[in-house]
Amino acid sequence: MNRRTFLTTTAVGLVALASGVAQARSISGAVPWEAFAGEPPTPVTPGGWHFFQPREVVLMEAIVDRLIPADDLSPSGRDCGCVVYVDRQLAGSFGEAARLYMKGPFLPGLPTQGYQNSLTPAGRYRAGLAAFDKAVSDTFGGRFETLSPGKQDQALSELETGKLKLSGKVDGKGFFALVLENTMEGFFADPVHGGNRDMASWKMIGFPGARYDYRDWVDQHDKPYPRGPVSILGNIVQAKAG
Amino acid sequence: MKTLLSLALATSALASPATAADLQSFQVEKGHYQAILGDCAACHSKAGGKLYSGGEPLETPFGTLVPPNITPDRETGIGAWTKADFRNTMKNGVGKDGKHLYPAMPYPSYHLMPDEDVDDLWAYLQTVEPVHHAVEANQLPFPFNQRIVMRGWNWLNFEPEPFQPDEKQSAEWNRGAYLVQGPGHCGTCHTPKSALGADESDAALQGATLQGWYAPNITGQKRIGIGDWSKNQIVAYLKTGSNGHAIAAGPMVEAIQDSTSQMKDDDLQAIATYLLSVKADDEDGGGEQPKPLASDDSQMKAGAEIYRTSCAACHGMDGKGAEHLFPALAGSAAVQQDDVSTLIHVILAGAKGPYTKDRPTAPAMPSFAFHLSDEQVADVATYIRNDWGNAAPAVSADAVGDARGAD
Numbered sequence: 001m002n003r004r005t006f007l008t009t010t011a012v013g014l015v016a017l018a019s020g021v022a023q024a025r026s027i028s029g030a031v032p033w034e035a036f037a038g039e040p041p042t043p044v045t046p047g048g049w050h051f052f053q054p055r056e057v058v059l060m061e062a063i064v065d066r067l068i069p070a071d072d073l074s075p076s077g078r079d080c081g082c083v084v085y086v087d088r089q090l091a092g093s094f095g096e097a098a099r100l101y102m103k104g105p106f107l108p109g110l111p112t113q114g115y116q117n118s119l120t121p122a123g124r125y126r127a128g129l130a131a132f133d134k135a136v137s138d139t140f141g142g143r144f145e146t147l148s149p150g151k152q153d154q155a156l157s158e159l160e161t162g163k164l165k166l167s168g169k170v171d172g173k174g175f176f177a178l179v180l181e182n183t184m185e186g187f188f189a190d191p192v193h194g195g196n197r198d199m200a201s202w203k204m205i206g207f208p209g210a211r212y213d214y215r216d217w218v219d220q221h222d223k224p225y226p227r228g229p230v231s232i233l234g235n236i237v238q239a240k241a242g
Numbered sequence: 243m244k245t246l247l248s249l250a251l252a253t254s255a256l257a258s259p260a261t262a263a264d265l266q267s268f269q270v271e272k273g274h275y276q277a278i279l280g281d282c283a284a285c286h287s288k289a290g291g292k293l294y295s296g297g298e299p300l301e302t303p304f305g306t307l308v309p310p311n312i313t314p315d316r317e318t319g320i321g322a323w324t325k326a327d328f329r330n331t332m333k334n335g336v337g338k339d340g341k342h343l344y345p346a347m348p349y350p351s352y353h354l355m356p357d358e359d360v361d362d363l364w365a366y367l368q369t370v371e372p373v374h375h376a377v378e379a380n381q382l383p384f385p386f387n388q389r390i391v392m393r394g395w396n397w398l399n400f401e402p403e404p405f406q407p408d409e410k411q412s413a414e415w416n417r418g419a420y421l422v423q424g425p426g427h428c429g430t431c432h433t434p435k436s437a438l439g440a441d442e443s444d445a446a447l448q449g450a451t452l453q454g455w456y457a458p459n460i461t462g463q464k465r466i467g468i469g470d471w472s473k474n475q476i477v478a479y480l481k482t483g484s485n486g487h488a489i490a491a492g493p494m495v496e497a498i499q500d501s502t503s504q505m506k507d508d509d510l511q512a513i514a515t516y517l518l519s520v521k522a523d524d525e526d527g528g529g530e531q532p533k534p535l536a537s538d539d540s541q542m543k544a545g546a547e548i549y550r551t552s553c554a555a556c557h558g559m560d561g562k563g564a565e566h567l568f569p570a571l572a573g574s575a576a577v578q579q580d581d582v583s584t585l586i587h588v589i590l591a592g593a594k595g596p597y598t599k600d601r602p603t604a605p606a607m608p609s610f611a612f613h614l615s616d617e618q619v620a621d622v623a624t625y626i627r628n629d630w631g632n633a634a635p636a637v638s639a640d641a642v643g644d645a646r647g648a649d
Contacts, residue, residue, distance in 0.1 A: 030597035030604040037592070040612040213555035230551050 006235030011042065041232050044084065044194035050091035051122065056129050057083065060159075062145035066152045067183045074199075074204045077183055085195030086125075095122035119169070128175035131166035132159060139164065192233045202229035255308075266365070273366025276359050279425040279509070280352065284493075285309035287512045295373035300346050301453055303438060305382035315372040328364045329357065334402055335392065342392035344382075345400075345439065354405040354424035367451065399440035411519075414508075418516025421509055422447075426501075429586065430456035431493065447520055449581065450474035454648060455492040456574055456583040461520040465531070466575045468517060476514035477507070483596030487563070487570040491593035492584060498596040534633040535624065541636055543623025548618050552610065553626075561630040567605050572630035583635050586645040589619050616642040 017150035049057055050228075065078030074080065089095060097120040119127065136144045136155050144155060158164035159176045165171040186195030190210070198201065202209050209229035217225060277283070286309045288298045297309035314321040320328065320338075327338040335349035336342055343349060380387055394466075405424055407416040422428045433441045434450040441645040449459035449466075463529065468476060475485035483490045490498050502510065535542050554603035557563050561572035571577050576584060587593075592609035596599075614622070616639040623642075627634035 019441045028602065030594070030602075033592075033594040033606050033608075035591040035593075036609045036611055038612050137292075198476075211441075211551055216559065227550075 022095050038083050041192050043192045043233055044088045046084075046194075049087050051087045051095060051125075052083070052090075055133070056125070057087075058145055059129050059133055062087065062152065063156065063179060064186075066149065067180060068157055069149075069188055074200050079188060079197065080200050081191075081195040081197040082183045082186035085189065085193055088194050089182065089185075090122045090125055091154060095125075115174065115182060117169070117171070117174075124175060125157045127168055128166065128170045128172075130178075131168050131170050132164075132172070132175070135164055135166055135172075148225045184187055190233070199229040199231060264321065264640065267476050269362050269365045270369050271366075272359075273362035273364065275506075276355075276363040276425065277366055278501055278504045279421065280355075280363070281497055282428070283310065283500040284496055285346075286312050287500075292371065292373045292375070294370055295375045296377040299381070300379040302346055302382075303435075304344075304386045307344055308377050308379050308381060309347075310377045310379045310577060312367060313373045313375075314368055314371050315374050318374050319372060321368070321372060325361060325364050325495065328367075329360050332360045332363070333357075335396060336363075336402070342389040342396075344389075344392060345395070346379075348427035349444075349535055350400050350431045350441065351424055351427035351430065353400075355401065355419060356404070356598065359425070359591045383403070386547040394558050395440070399436075399438060410473060414512045414515050414517070415519065417509065417513070418512035421513050422516055425512065428460065432460050445634075447517070449579065451583050452589050453493070454583060454645065456579055456581040456585075457493070458579055459583070460517055462518045468575065469561040470516075470573065470575070473511065473518065476517060480505070480510050480513065481505070481507070482598045482600040483604075484566045484601050486565045488574065489566070489569045489574075489595040491588055495594065495596045499598065503600075505597040532633045532635060534631075535636060537629075537630040539624075539628075539636075541621045541624045542628060544618070545621035545623070546629070548614065548622040549625050552613065553622065556607075561626065561632075566601060567603070571626045574632070577626055578632050578634040580635070582641060583645065585623050585627075586619065586637070586642055589614070589623060590642070590646060616640075616646065 007014065016116055052060060053106050060083045061078045064082040068077035068080065068082065070076035070079065070149065077083075093099070098147075100115075100233060102118070102120065104118070105116045106116060117124075133144065136147070139158075140147055140151055144152060147155065155164065159166075159172050160180075162173045164172055166175065184227045186193070189195055191197060191199060199209075206224060207229060208225055208227055211227070214225075217223075266384060282294060283357055285297045285300065288292045288296070290312070291297075294312045296311040299306045299308045309320040313319040316322045323338050323433050329637050331337045331343065331347075332349060332355065333353040335345065335347065335353075380389070385391060405420050408419070411419075428443050431452060432447045432449060434442075434445050434448060436442055447462075459467040462465045464470050471479070471485065471488075475487075479485040479488060479490065480498060482503065483495070502513075505513075537543070537546075549557075556568040557571050558568075563570040568587045569576075579585070588607065590609065590611045593606045594606040595604050597604040610619070619642040620639040623637040626632065627637070635647045
């Protein structure tokens with residue numbers, strides 16, 4: 001018996017002793033069930049801004065329109081509701097970092113350790129957008145939304161690479177990555193969350209959405225699936241439209 | 243050695259004359275079976291309550307009645323009753339001290355039971371745990387709360403006669419007829435009622451609506467009855483809750499769990515034989531067969547798309563479902579009934595099949611009330627009533643709205 005086996009068997013034995021006699025019991029009967037039970041998803045409420053201030057909205061809409069410009073493939077990020085999506089996320093538990101450990105100490109970490117700053121996502125957007133707004137004005141001689149598309153791309157690229165420095169405690173590279181990630185979420189997530197309006201991104205990539213029966217298609221290879229996408233809320237959205 | 247010993251014990255048991263206690267326990271056992279046949283628990287017990295200590299309120303067209311406590315508790319049950327009181331209740335609808343019962347208590351059916359069976363049931367009920375639980379049974383509004391009105395009702399609607407076997411039919415058929423008309427009181431739900439709440443005897447077992455469910459036609463009618471079922475399929479349905487294609491839902495779930503699944507196989511065979519022999523008014527060919535709606539009908543098109551996204555994963559694009567798990571909609575009588583209460587109810591509220599010893603899975607369908615609008619429920623219901631060879635009139639959104647409002 002080597003040491004590892006010894007330790008394992010001892011541990012198992014101790015656990016068995018601690019739990020005492022096995023209390024085997026057979027349980028039968030129907031699983032509880034309730035009529036009308038259901039947990040419908042709650043769609044975001046349309047209209048208005050829950051987190052962003054007017055100036056931030058202008059800036060965000062200009063940014064997402066460069067990240068996802070309107071073209072042959074899809075409408076623009078703004079028209080797809082990406083800013084609405086980010087706004088509702090920042091106003092909710094994501095914005096306040098409800099699922100992250102947010103107590104100190106806050107020390108610079110390695111890249112593999114992920115985000116180590118004390119700011120919540122809401123705080124990063126507030127500080128980051130203000131700092132970006134100022135840095136662009138100072139460097140490019142005009143507000144971001146007034147710049148030409150080429151200049152806007154240049155400003156965003158410089159933010160992404162770290163060439164454009166932001167004042168305060170916001171890390172520009174990290175901020176750009178956050179905005180890009182959240183914009184893509186808004187673009188591709190189910191419309192229930194406020195973005196992906198009319199399932200534009202799903203139509204673009206041919207994703208059929210929340211369908212769950214493809215048995216007819218299992219053995220039909222190399223053929224595109226012909227049916228349009230369905231949202232989690234698909235039927236509710238239809239009901240409201242109709 | 244053990245075998246020898248038990249053999250010896252068995253021999254001595256055979257040899258010794260039955261004691262009074264043996265006879266009594268035999269009677270209690272027989273009475274227990276009568277309680278299963280009569281499904282006393284369906285009304286007199288409720289989920290989470292003690293056996294026979296009183297049931298869920300029954301909403302009748304005349305008002306609310308609450309099935310009383312029938313445990314042997316002296317104050318709140320029937321512990322102070324005599325056997326004669328009990329017989330009079332079961333057979334004449336007249337309880338202790340001459341109190342008239344309402345026919346929600348199916349004495350118009352139970353009166354077919356022989357005295358011996360009623361006495362066995364009485365013996366059994368004496369052995370049930372007494373539960374102190376007062377129930378105010380009569381919650382009807384005036385004038386129906388005046389029990390004396392039942393005298394007139396009985397005079398008009400009730401003839402207490404024993405079961406008359408039909409000599410031209412087999413013993414099995416007669417047993418089935420007795421069980422269906424008598425203790426099984428199938429007609430209490432499945433027979434349409436007159437304005438006075440009495441059975442329309444010339445439409446026996448042709449289907450009726452109660453408490454938001456349509457208890458379907460269970461005659462031998464092919465399209466909307468059970469005429470397409472084999473005898474064994476009827477037996478399987480009653481014994482296990484599923485015959486492979488149809489799975490029970492609604493109030494029938496409890497009837498199967500508490501009553502038919504515990505009946506003897508011979509009795510179930512007898513019931514099936516009898517039911518298949520009952521002919522409905524519009525016998526096949528006699529009544530007009532509806533034509534299926536065209537597949538390019540706007541409701542059909544919308545319904546097919548909803549079916550594809552919301553229903554097909556379980557019930558299949560071919561409407562055949564999955565054996566014992568998801569009921570077949572193709573050819574389903576429940577789907578094609580003229581009265582769409584059950585269909586709408588199942589789509590809105592969901593449904594759960596019976597839990598039985600043979601089929602313990604009790605498959606369930608989720609509620610679509612939050613997911614589909616009235617129009618969408620109407621469209622998808624219309625669609626499943628008119629594809630795969632089904633044919634039945636379209637369902638209107640108003641009917642769905644009414645059902646939703648009532649729940």
